[in-house]
Amino acid sequence: MNLHHIAIAVRNLDEALAFYQDALGLELAERRAVPEEGVEIAFLPAGEAELELLQPLSAEGGVAGFLEKRGEGLHHICLKVPDIDAAMEQLKAGGARLLSDAPKTDAHGTRYVFVHPRSAHGVLLELYEVRE
Amino acid sequence: MNLHHIAIAVRNLDEALAFYQDALGLELAERRAVPEEGVEIAFLPAGEAELELLQPLSAEGGVAGFLEKRGEGLHHICLKVPDIDAAMEQLKAGGARLLSDAPKTDAHGTRYVFVHPRSAHGVLLELYEVRE
Structure with missing residues (x-):
């Protein structure tokens, strides 16, 4: 049961990538909008697993609600089964x-x-x- | 820059292991107190990375403060450099x-x-x- 990804909720993907990609040095593998989930996602591999930065596309939905309530930060983890x-x-x-x-x-x-x-x-x- | 571990702050290690080890099926690799950091830790490998459950040994210290303020949950992530x-x-x-x-x-x-x-x-x- 290996770790697949760690998701991090952020308000602004460009600003988050300025840290995770530019300052920290992780590689950006892919960035795309997932309208059906109401988010834009950036994928940054970190070995076998990857970090996923999630920015909500609107004020609706789970990630927007999370940001409203808890602010930016670790949102969920995913294990492969x-x-x-x-x-x-x-x-x-x-x-x-x-x-x-x-x-x-x-x-x-x-x-x-x-x-x-x-x-x-x-x-x-x-x-x-x-x-x- | 690979992921090394994900730390999860919990109030009671036995109860957390009843979920992560017994119900979810992760393997418990090690469990030990780290008095100098004020925590007891359980290590559960999940592929290349591992989950670390952290229980504070007293009401003092960072993990106890985190639980007080935010409740149980994802505490930090660690990358190897x-x-x-x-x-x-x-x-x-x-x-x-x-x-x-x-x-x-x-x-x-x-x-x-x-x-x-x-x-x-x-x-x-x-x-x-x-x-x-």
Whole structure:
């Protein structure tokens, strides 16, 4: 169960990249808008995992709400799992609360689910199915 | 510049391990008290990087203050750098604020420094020198 990415909520992607790319020296692999999720994302690989900077495209949605409430900072982490159905069953059996009853599917056809921060000790935890 | 670890502040290590180890299925590699930092830590590898659960040993110190103010959750992330002096120079040149003027050295003789969250867009960012 390897780490896939760490997401960081920021108000302005250009300003955040001035730090993470220019001053810190991480490489910018890709930057694109994901309108269906209401965010623009910059991907910065850091070894096997990557940092994802998230800027909301409007004042609506989860990331905008997070910024309003908590300010910029660490938003969620994502772990790769080989079988998301099995992982969800195991979590439910352990009493964990998931944000959806069934996995969702992203634009690449990858299945994912979020664990409620209340179950994961304050961490918004995403599970991403990568069959290897 | 690879990710080394993600630290998660928790109130009770046993309860957090009931989720991260038992329900989620991560492996517990090590658990030990670090009295000089005022915390007990559990290390859970997640691929190349690892999750570190931090429980304060008393009501004093940074992690206890974090829990008091923000509750449980993502506390900091740590990146490996090959040359911490060069990384610090580059960050200072870029206007970033560091939490100490010189690197500190941990019990294993490894040099590290923290970047102020104000410079890293809300993220408490640790740099850890690993010469490879």
